[in-house]
Amino acid sequence: MTENISKVLGSGHYEAQWVQRSNLVRLTAKGLLPCSNYIAQLEQRPERIIPPMWDMIFYVPDSCQKGLRYFDENVIMVNSSGATVISVRDASGTHEVPIQQSFDLSEEAESTATAKAEDVGEQFIVYAKLPRPDKGHKGCIIAPADSLVTTIHYRAFGPASYADCEMFLQTHCAGSADLFTLAGGEIPWPLAK
Numbered sequence: 001m002t003e004n005i006s007k008v009l010g011s012g013h014y015e016a017q018w019v020q021r022s023n024l025v026r027l028t029a030k031g032l033l034p035c036s037n038y039i040a041q042l043e044q045r046p047e048r049i050i051p052p053m054w055d056m057i058f059y060v061p062d063s064c065q066k067g068l069r070y071f072d073e074n075v076i077m078v079n080s081s082g083a084t085v086i087s088v089r090d091a092s093g094t095h096e097v098p099i100q101q102s103f104d105l106s107e108e109a110e111s112t113a114t115a116k117a118e119d120v121g122e123q124f125i126v127y128a129k130l131p132r133p134d135k136g137h138k139g140c141i142i143a144p145a146d147s148l149v150t151t152i153h154y155r156a157f158g159p160a161s162y163a164d165c166e167m168f169l170q171t172h173c174a175g176s177a178d179l180f181t182l183a184g185g186e187i188p189w190p191l192a193k
Contacts, residue, residue: 092154
């Protein structure tokens, strides 16, 4: 018996970084897949531009092998145009990912960066469940900014303080998300076209 595999837009957390002293950029997508037999992949869009634009694609079979699976996908591209952002399209829309400088921190610089991070205080993000509704957000949760959440969630607000996230949740979240089942063939992400 062969299993059907759907190609859908997924979601993740994205970072872009210059590769040493070159015109190359590394784009990284990280997240958690809700089923262990799903596959996450960054795919270049067909537009012929520099730097290229990307889609976060999940390959989703008919059945779900229960168990979370971490993904960490990287692609390297040429950025000779001097662009400062990379465009990534996923289930929650198009993201402009800023390109960060890659550098090694000395011990002194690292301790200064850690001290600044502690001064800011802990940051949180409000996540909501896919699919993204036309109005409001559903199934909202608050998580620390550095934590991973399953890819059936998208970032609705943040990073911000816990109080600000709580206020956003109270005013913009419409309650619990509608439950979906993979057994019924429903996929929480839009199909990639």
